[in-house]
Amino acid sequence: MKRNRKLVMAALTLLLLPAAPFLFAGGQQEVEDEKNVIVYNSFLSDPDARVVDEALVEMYQDRNPHVTVVHSIVAHETYKDALPAYLRAENPPDVLTWMAGETMRFYAERDLLLDLTDLWADESWDEDYTEGFRELSSYEGVPYFVPTNYYWWAVYYQKSVFEEHGLEPPETWDEFLEVCETLKANGVTPFTIGTRGRWTAGGWFDILNMRVNGPEFHMSLMDGNESYNDPRVLDVFENYWRPLIDNGYFIDDAAAYSWSEAIPFMTSGEAAMFLMGDFIRDAYPAEYEDDLGFFQFPIIDPNIPVGIDAPTDGFMIPANTRNPELAKDFVAFMGSLEAQEYMAQELGRLGTHSKIDRSILTESQIQGIELVESADVVAQFYGRDTHDEMQDRGYDAFVEFWENTGDAQRILDRLEEDRVRIFQ
Amino acid sequence: MPDYRSRRKVRKKIVSWIVFFTVLLVTTVWLTPILVALFTSVRDYDDIILRGFFALPEEVSFDSYFAAWRQGRMRQYLPNSFLITLPALGATLLLSSLSAYAISRFRFPGRRPIYYMFIFGMMLPLQILMIPVFGLSNAMGLYDTYIGLIAIHTAFFLGFNTFVLKNYMSTVPPQIFDSAHIDGCSELRIWWQIMLPLTLPAFAALATLLFTWIFNDYLWALILVRTGDKMPVTTGLASLQGEFVTDWTVIMAGSLVGTIPTLMVFVFLQRYFIEGLTLGANK
Structure with a gap:
């Protein structure tokens, strides 16, 4: 009997042993968190962006040795799915990367973000950032976001191919069609594209709709205030987009390729142009990069304002962060002129700070800034400007249209049904 | 007669x-993905963009291995994997050997239901447990800690381990324990000094299997760990996928480095590993 009791005691101790760390670990960690630790989760998971992100964290750490930045880089797609959980958690990360505009306002509207009015004032960002960027960072006039970098969408082209056929970057729609026709006549497919990731087709819809119907109508459509089977949208599909596809101005079987798999068509000279964001440089083979130029998408109607897609990324702080002061301090560094100049130099994106020294920028960056500055309206991108679910339906529709150019009316009717349901 | 014999020889040769x-x-088919991974890891990104995945490397470079180690943070993920795998392995083996010992040696009321409970636990698919386990670890403050991950691995494999070890322990003749008992040996000492040494082969086999399973786990690590500095190799490598650009050479290099520990375990404990495959198949 006695031995049995001993046995039971021994067994219990053994069972509890592995559990012991549970009892102490929790408390200890909390104390540490309160003090000088900020948790920074980032979606900058591209190889080049990752290096810059880590270097910036290191720069901040060097200056603030008493602070520990727990930095995680999460795969971009995973991050998007995880963000609502980050923001709603009891113990959220203190600093988060995100996208400016509607996608950010969605969370600001739900009171999940920290009001950054004082940070904007303290850092004199109210003066150092243009009105446009302040607007992109605000919900109902209150800034909840700090933009730090952006890039532009444009028509990228192989300079040597244009030279070979005596072509100049086109400025009007007629010149544009002529360039396409000349290239085709010489056995070069005008455009390469890979629509397997769907969003590449969204770039085409954005720019055509903005050129034909104006950015104002486009943004209103993005906000769910116009209908997709409006004759103006149908006009874009039937009279502008459809002829380009039907005339064979795009490579065959576009849906078989991811966007980066569409690059070899350009380097090999089979295709000449690519409507893309400036991140194309990150993937473009180094030996061909000097041959890569870009121009503004041609003007279709000179009487309407010029719109451009220039997606902007930056930082925000969850409303229930445990460490708002330190989080703001970190974001203040990321939004500083110094951090932005570093990023602009290393990554080739554009900084949002208006005092950035242009002499440190490359020729193409300066051309990019001019491109964005010459636009009357800066849009973010289809997927960033409209509702999350609408984006999914829209991308599906664009890719379907690509394969069935005769079905524009039916596809748009269906999109309209989706819009009514999503935005009701 | 000799003619007949030679024909049989020929037939034997053809069969062989x-x-x-x-x-x-079959070997080629199995090795193809590994070869592609190997080739991809020594190519550079531009080469893949220009010529696609299924091409021989033009130039061999090991830069992506250095990149995986530094920028890919393998130097952090790899120790993390061990920090999770080893304690989980130790804890689950210790606990399940105790429970298997109790079930195989003692006859007490509820012995069979308890045993069946372990078996049923073994049959529960992991996916069913995902949300409850997440909720539980969040409530206990174990979310995003190593201990939370170690605890779930420990608990998750208890059923299988107990089942396997119990069957193995049942094959040991009970007279050995009885005589030890008569000599005044306590139960714990019997467990430690008699049962464990006798069941060592089963332990070794089980440990090799468990090591690979826990080391290669992706799902639990994905659900229970949020911060990058705590991630094991599996989820760490997955976080290298970019928004626009994913450098597959680095991911492949990282994956290959990540398989080395399991490969080592397999090479050195191969004998037990094969035994492990049939472990528990016969009583």
């Missing part, structure tokens, strides 16, 4: 050639 080629074919 057929077997050889079949084995060769």
Whole structure:
């Protein structure tokens, strides 16, 4: 009997042993968190962006040795799915990367973000950032976001191919069609594209709709205030987009390729142009990069304002962060002129700070800034400007249209049904 | 008669050639992904963009291995994997050997229901447990800690381990324990000094299997760990996928480095590993 009791005691101790760390670990960690630790989760998971992100964290750490930045880089797609959980958690990360505009306002509207009015004032960002960027960072006039970098969408082209056929970057729609026709006549497919990731087709819809119907109508459509089977949208599909596809101005079987798999068509000279964001440089083979130029998408109607897609990324702080002061301090560094100049130099994106020294920028960056500055309206991108679910339906529709150019009316009717349901 | 014999020889030879080629074919099919991974890891990104995945490397470079180690943070993920795998392995083996010992040696009321409970636990698919386990670890403050991950691995494999070890322990003749008992040996000492040494082969086999399973786990690590500095190799490598650009050379290099520990375990404990495959198959 006695031995049995001993046995039971021994067994219990053994069972509890592995559990012991549970009892102490929790408390200890909390104390540490309160003090000088900020948790920074980032979606900058591209190889080049990752290096810059880590270097910036290191720069901040060097200056603030008493602070520990727990930095995680999460795969971009995973991050998007995880963000609502980050923001709603009891113990959220203190600093988060995100996208400016509607996608950010969605969370600001739900009171999940920290009001950054004082940070904007303290850092004199109210003066150092243009009105446009302040607007992109605000919900109902209150800034909840700090933009730090952006890039532009444009028509990228192989300079040597244009030279070979005596072509100049086109400025009007007629010149544009002529360039396409000349290239085709010489056995070069005008455009390469890979629509397997769907969003590449969204770039085409954005720019055509903005050129034909104006950015104002486009943004209103993005906000769910116009209908997709409006004759103006149908006009874009039937009279502008459809002829380009039907005339064979795009490579065959576009849906078989991811966007980066569409690059070899350009380097090999089979295709000449690519409507893309400036991140194309990150993937473009180094030996061909000097041959890569870009121009503004041609003007279709000179009487309407010029719109451009220039997606902007930056930082925000969850409303229930445990460490708002330190989080703001970190974001203040990321939004500083110094951090932005570093990023602009290393990554080739554009900084949002208006005092950035242009002499440190490359020729193409300066051309990019001019491109964005010459636009009357800066849009973010289809997927960033409209509702999350609408984006999914829209991308599906664009890719379907690509394969069935005769079905524009039916596809748009269906999109309209989706819009009514999503935005009701 | 001699003619007959030589014909049989020829037939035997043909059969062995057929077997050889079949084995060769199957091996090639199995090794293709590994070869592609190997080739991809020594190519550079531009080469992949220009010529696609299925091409031989033009130039061999090991830069992506350095990149995986530094920028890919393998130097952090790899120790993390061990920090999770080893304690989980120790804890689950310790606990399940105790429970298996109790079930195999003592007859007490509820012995069978308890045993069946372990078996049923073994049959629960992991996916069903995902949300409850997440909720529980969040409520206990174990979310995003190593201990939370170690605890779930420990608990998750208890059923299988107990089942396997119980069957193995049942094959040990009970007279050994009885005589030890008569000599005044306590139960714990019998467990430690008699049962464990006798069941060591089963332990070794089980440990090799468990090591690979826990080391290669992706799902639990994905659900229970949020911060990058705590991630094991599996989820760490997954976080290298970019928004626009994913450098597959680095991911492949990282994956290959990540398989080395399991490969080592397999090479050195191969004998037990094969035993482990049939472990618990016969009582």
